Amino acid sequence: HGVIARRPEFRLVIMSATIDLQLFARYFGGCPVIQVPGRLYPIKVHWIPPQPKQPEGGAKGGGGSMTARPSNEEARERAAKS
Numbered sequence: 001h002g003v004i005a006r007r008p009e010f011r012l013v014i015m016s017a018t019i020d021l022q023l024f025a026r027y028f029g030g031c032p033v034i035q036v037p038g039r040l041y042p043i044k045v046h047w048i049p050p051q052p053k054q055p056e057g058g059a060k061g062g063g064g065s066m067t068a069r070p071s072n073e074e075a076r077e078r079a080a081k082s
Contacts, residue, residue, distance in 0.1 A: 004029060020072050 003010055014024070017038070025033050 004031070018072055020076075023076070 012028075021033050021035065025031055
């Protein structure tokens with residue numbers, strides 16, 4: 001790739017729990033990868049449902065929110081389609 005050819009001293013550090021190492025290394029022309037295993041911690045999900053909205057002029061109710069991010073597979077599929 002252009003950056004690697006122009007800048008052989010270029011180094012990139014990525015920290016990700018979900019990276020596809022083979023896909024990443026292939027993209028950068030088979031670059032060397034150093035993998036340092038991390039610790040796994042249990043995940044606890046605490047969901048607080050949204051409070052019903054108050055009538056106009058009353059106290060405002062809070063709301064819960066959740067964010068969903070695409071998985072690696074979904075991201076690859078989207079990238080392949082574009």
